[in-house]
Amino acid sequence: QVQLVQSGAEVMKPGASLKVSCKASGYTFTGFYIHWVRQAPGQGLEWVGWINPNSGGTNSAQKFQGRVTVTRDTSISTAYMELSRLSSDDTAIYYCARGMAVGTAVDYMDVWGKGTTVTVSS
Amino acid sequence: DIQMTQSPSSLSASLGDRVTITCRASQSISTSLNWYQQRPGKAPKLLIYATSTLQNGVPSRFSGSGSGTDFTLTISSLQPDDFATYYCLQTYSARTFGHGTKVEVK
DSSP states (O other): OOEEEEOOOEEEOTTOOEEEEEEEESSOGGGEEEEEEEEOTTOOEEEEEEEOTTTOOEEEOGGGTTTEEEEEEGGGTEEEEEEOSOOGGGOEEEEEEEEEETTOSOOOOOEEOOOEEEEEOO | OOOEEEEOSEEEEOTTOOEEEEEEESSOOTTOEEEEEEOTTSOOEEEEETTTEEOTTOOTTEEEEEETTEEEEEESSOOGGGOSEEEEEEOSSSOEEOOOEEEEEO
16 A cells, blocks of 8 residues: 655754655655655644655755755655754754656645654753 | 645544645645645554545545645544644745644644
8 A cells, every 4th residue: 555654763962963764655656756744843834845746856945945855766666855054943844745747737745655753852 | 945834733623524734825726735634652644645536445524625825624524543644745845844733623
């Protein structure tokens, strides 16, 4: 079945960089966008960015530009989100989600990973 | 960036009630609007995309409407599984979630 399996929980120091992975299975990895969404404790959902696994093209929310890098390794059907210069405000659950099919116009996030809990603390 | 204003932030309702949640975009987003349900400790679940298209497997008591800047999610008859938090998401330009609506037991 279609699933996204994320890497395990992380405890990070302020100022460090974080890298979370998201391994896709059950579908053609290069055929669908991958989004990254985060949720701080007790807060709402916040979109971080996306990658087109076919082309490698990316986009991210303005507040993260310059600090987030989304990449992929098509040989192992895995997407990555790297976030630099961490602060306590980056403490959150980070989700990856499958987006729209490449080349189509109707967009949604239909399959989600279980989330990766990231704690930033000195 | 497009801002999404979702209301109410919370509501109390009883089983069988009709529930309506709204989202307003800061500019026209055509029909590029999705709705998600999130239960505590779980990942969000897609309910509706492109304003009114029900995702496979989602009960027909959920419906969506709107266009341009104003959108509505309606639950026609609230069921036990529906007590959760609901989010809208605009997909017109970049992506922006609404702040969520928590549906609680009255």
